[in-house]
Amino acid sequence: MSYAAIHPNWEKPRDNMVDGYSLEMTAKEIEGLREAAPLIRPKTQIAVTFLPGEEMEQRVEAAVLVRELGFEPIVHLSARRLTSLEELDKYVSDISSKAGVKRVFIIAGDPPEPEGPFSDSLQIIESGVLEKYGIEIVGVGGHPEGHPNVSKSDLWVWMEKKLAAVRAHGMVPLVVTQFAFDDDAIVEWIKEMRGRGIDVPVRLGIPGPAGIKRLLGFAKRCGVGASASVMKKYGVSLTNLIGSAGPDKLVASLEKGLTPELGRVRLHLYPFGALKASAEWINDYEAKH
């Protein structure tokens, strides 16, 4: 398989942990992206979320801006938040024609009851809409810490089904993981994935630098583990929530743990609304390595 289809840098082993990184923005972060853009490497892949409170037009505009600024859009599709097949079709048509989108990331989404006909990511892959508008690369979610509603063994079965469906529809799959603070959980999960013979490239989700209260708030909201012991490894003491924290220790540990036999693994930063801080963190890291 061609890694270059996923990212030009991915044909070769990574130079350092931020080689070929990706970022994400909410559909409302138009100004934030403009401000951060000079700090972001050209052609960087930037994901556009599919969150409640965003309008479809805003999401399309965000993807157009990503393209106009010289980056590569990855558009999120949240199965449970899509209200109809027509809405899916129009959205993929719009992002393809207006922003030249070739990459999407499919996620079920948090609503306990679907808002339309789709309750899981597989149904989006199998809808036929993605290839109809020329989508080439499809990311699916990975869960290094498991998922509150799905058993670990079922999650692997779902992953295999989604990757097979992406291929069956003529597109190239990769896995993008939920953010996590726990280096050991991440490395163990990649080992298990490779042990199961799943060799697709992985983008590991890690938090960008952010205020500690904000990080803990997102962890709670997204069901991500942030126990005192895990946060201590990350570099945060739960007895002092003032200030901010970056992923320095986590990334240093991952660099050691993610040995070449674990295959292609790169980072995806979740900036949690602070794109500029994430871009600066990347540039600092790069300067030091």
Ligand SMILES: NC(=O)C1=CN([C@@H]2O[C@H](COP(=O)(O)OP(=O)(O)OC[C@H]3O[C@@H](n4cnc5c(N)ncnc54)[C@H](O)[C@@H]3O)[C@@H](O)[C@H]2O)C=CC1
């Ligand atoms: N970047 C993001 O926004 C991320 C979000 N998540 C969350 O992970 C969850 C699973 O997503 P996928 O791996 O795409 O699942 P999936 O589409 O592969 O579905 C796997 C199974 O989980 C069930 N399921 C999925 N979401 C559910 C929910 N909210 N409540 C009850 N059952 C649910 C599905 O019905 C299916 O049986 C979603 O709730 C999603 O929002 C996870 C990672 C990153």
Ligand SMILES: Nc1nc(=O)c2c([nH]1)NC[C@@H]1CN(c3ccc(C(=O)N[C@@H](CCC(=O)O)C(=O)O)cc3)CN21
């Ligand atoms: N289970 C789960 N659900 C999610 O919604 C979710 C995850 N996991 N994993 C990480 C991503 C990242 N997510 C987010 C959500 C909101 C902002 C955010 O910046 N919100 C603004 C206001 C809203 C906006 O700009 O659209 C904020 O200031 O909080 C960023 C990332 C949601 N995500």
